[in-house]
Each structure stands twice: as structure tokens, then as C-alpha cells.
Amino acid sequence: MLKTPLCDLFGIEVPIILAPMGTCTSAELAAAVSNAGGLGGIGSLFRTSAAIKRDIDVVKKLTNRHFAINHIPQTLDADAFRCTLEARPAVISFALGDPGDLVRQAHDVGSLVMLQVTTVAQATQAAERGVDVIIAQGGEAGGYCGEVSTMALVPQVVDAVSPIPVVAAGGIFDGRGIAAALMLGASGVNLGTRFIATKEAPAPDTWKQAIVEAQSEDAIKADVLNDISPLPGTAGFGTVLRSLHTDFLDEWTAKRDEARRERDRLRNEIVSTTQAGRPDATLLTAGQTAGGIKDIPQVAEIMRRLVAETEAALRKAADLSVAV
Numbered sequence: 001m002l003k004t005p006l007c008d009l010f011g012i013e014v015p016i017i018l019a020p021m022g023t024c025t026s027a028e029l030a031a032a033v034s035n036a037g038g039l040g041g042i043g044s045l046f047r048t049s050a051a052i053k054r055d056i057d058v059v060k061k062l063t064n065r066h067f068a069i070n071h072i073p074q075t076l077d078a079d080a081f082r083c084t085l086e087a088r089p090a091v092i093s094f095a096l097g098d099p100g101d102l103v104r105q106a107h108d109v110g111s112l113v114m115l116q117v118t119t120v121a122q123a124t125q126a127a128e129r130g131v132d133v134i135i136a137q138g139g140e141a142g143g144y145c146g147e148v149s150t151m152a153l154v155p156q157v158v159d160a161v162s163p164i165p166v167v168a169a170g171g172i173f174d175g176r177g178i179a180a181a182l183m184l185g186a187s188g189v190n191l192g193t194r195f196i197a198t199k200e201a202p203a204p205d206t207w208k209q210a211i212v213e214a215q216s217e218d219a220i221k222a223d224v225l226n227d228i229s230p231l232p233g234t235a236g237f238g239t240v241l242r243s244l245h246t247d248f249l250d251e252w253t254a255k256r257d258e259a260r261r262e263r264d265r266l267r268n269e270i271v272s273t274t275q276a277g278r279p280d281a282t283l284l285t286a287g288q289t290a291g292g293i294k295d296i297p298q299v300a301e302i303m304r305r306l307v308a309e310t311e312a313a314l315r316k317a318a319d320l321s322v323a324v
């Protein structure tokens with residue numbers, strides 16, 4: 001059975017976390033992951049507090065297992081955060097910036113705190129803030145990400161913050177990746193793109209299909225998005241969104257000065273196409289993992305597969321050390 005100290009800390013069966021993706025989140029997806037033994041997560045980035053409140057109410061009806069609620073310090077919606085504190089989830093997670101006093105507020109209601117970082121310096125600061133778990137997110141990741149790869153970042157963060165448990169994110173789409181993350185010293189993994197391509201994910205089919213058809217090199221860093229919308233990318237942890245190519249990104253990447261001048265119009269275009277269920281017209285957020293994702297199964301099937309593949313990879317690794 002695949003089990004690490006993170007399982008006991010979070011009260012979960014397997015150390016697999018659903019990334020709380022602000023633009024692809026629902027109570028139903030979170031509950032599906034939690035019910036399959038992992039840690040489901042609800043995202044809040046770019047969402048109304050009413051939508052977040054609805055998810056908090058619904059997820060509690062769909063699962064009696066633990067889940068996380070995610071907030072971005074730089075864009076914090078005070079009302080949504082108050083609802084999160086009232087819900088007292090097992091885990092409150094943060095990303096893209098220093099959570100400062102939010103850590104204490106989360107601890108005061110009995111929640112554990114997890115922060116996603118992209119550098120060793122951010123991880124060290126997080127440890128000083130008193131967070132319980134640190135996600136080391138490599139630059140391969142979908143969503144807003146940094147420069148350093150998962151392979152280089154995870155062991156350095158593990159060394160810098162030990163004994164705080166570290167979770168690896170970015171570049172992981174199957175059990176071999178999970179086994180590798182555990183070998184680097186991680187206690188668990190945080191997966192985003194793999195879970196977008198599932199039946200339960202609240203994403204339009206065009207987005208799911210684009211992931212299945214993409215090569216890893218199609219997942220580019222969309223610097224122009226920070227010209228259009230500096231928050232949360234440029235602010236906070238200085239990250240850039242990773243998305244699959246779209247005509248919109250290709251066009252405006254070629255004329256970034258103009259994009260800065262037209263930022264309000266372009267931001268509205270992103271919001272309206274996303275709300276209309278046409279993300280392919282502007283942004284198809286995904287990580288380099290897209291190249292390895294070939295199907296759109298149910299969450300339970302993905303979870304079963306990830307666990308079986310990880311166990312097989314770990315057994316194979318043990319055999320290697322016996323052979324030498």
C-alpha cells in the first residue's frame with residue numbers, strides 16, 4: 001500500500017493531491033479525489049465568493065473525507081477567506097505569494113497550512129512562517145509557475161525545510177513520476193493537468209481534448225499574460241502562466257507593447273471566452289505533462305492507476321538495488 005507520513009498528517013489514504021485549480025475547480029471534482037483516497041482541493045483564484053461558498057457547502061455533502069481550500073494571498077477575497085475559516089477544512093493551502101498572518105488565522109481554526117513555492121528561498125521563508133507542508137512546484141507545471149525544474153527543486157527544498165513534509169508538483173502524470181518524486185524526498189504529489197483530463201473535471205471538452213492531443217512542447221510560458229494581467233503572476237512569487245498554444249497567445253506574444261496598452265480589453269476577452277466555455281479562444285492552461293496524457297477517464301480510474309503504477313515502479317527500484 002502506497003503510504004507516506006503525509007497520509008497520517010492529512011488523514012488521507014494515498015499521498016496524491018488534486019491541485020486546487022481556480023479555473024477548473026468544483027466540489028464534485030474535489031469530492032471524487034477525496035473519495036478515492038487522495039486530498040481533493042477547491043480553488044478560489046478568479047472566482048466569486050458565492051461560487052466558493054457553494055463548493056464548500058456541496059463538497060461536505062459529497063464526501064465525509066478531508067479536502068483543502070486554496071487562496072492566493074495577493075488577490076485574497078476577504079469574504080471567501082472568512083467562509084473558508086468557518087468551514088474549518090483539514091487543509092487551507094496558499095500559492096503565488098507570502099501568506100503572512102493568514103497562516104496564523106488558519107491555524108487558529110484548526111486547519112493545517114500548505115504553501116506552494118517555486119524557489120528554495122520561498123520555501124525557507126514558508127518554514128519561518130510556520131506552514132505545515134510545502135509544495136515545491138517545478139517550472140514544468142501547468143498554471144502559474146517559476147523557472148526551476150521539479151527534479152532540481154524538490155531535493156533542495158527537502159534539504160532546506162526538513163523535517164517539514166514536501167510535496168512535489170509539476171511534470172508528474174503517472175506512477176513513475178510519483179515514485180521519482182518520492183525518491184527525491186517528497187512525501188506526496190500535487191497534480192493538476194492530469195485531473196483536468198478526467199470525466200468529472202468541470203472543463204469544456206475542447207480543453208480536455210487539447211490536453212490529450214498536445215505535445216509537451218506545446219505547453220508554453222505565456223509571458224504576455226503578465227502584460228495583460230500582472231496579478232497574480234508578476235506580483236507575489238513572480239510567476240508566468242503555462243498554457244497550450246492558442247491563436248490569441250501567439251498573436252499577442254508577437255506584440256507585447258500593444259498588449260500592455262490594450263490590457264483591459266484583452267482581459268475582458270479572456271474572461272468572456274472562459275465564461276462562454278471557449279478557453280481555446282484565449283487560454284488553455286496546462287503543464288508539460290499534457291504530452292503524456294492520452295485519455296479522459298474517471299477520477300477513480302486515474303487514482304487506481306496512479307497508485308498501482310507507483311507501487312510497481314517502487315518495486316522495480318528495489319529490485320535494481322538488489323541486483324548490484
Ligand SMILES: Cc1cc2nc3c(=O)[nH]c(=O)nc-3n(C[C@H](O)[C@H](O)[C@H](O)COP(=O)(O)O)c2cc1C
Nearest residue numbers: 019021022045095141142143169170192193285287
Ligand atoms: C488550470 C490550472 C489552474 C491552476 N490554478 C491554481 C490555483 O488556483 N491555485 C494553486 O495553488 N495552483 C494552481 N495551479 C497549479 C497547481 O497547483 C500545480 O502546481 C500544477 O498543476 C502542477 O503541474 P501539472 O499541471 O503538470 O500537474 C493550477 C494549475 C492548472 C493546470
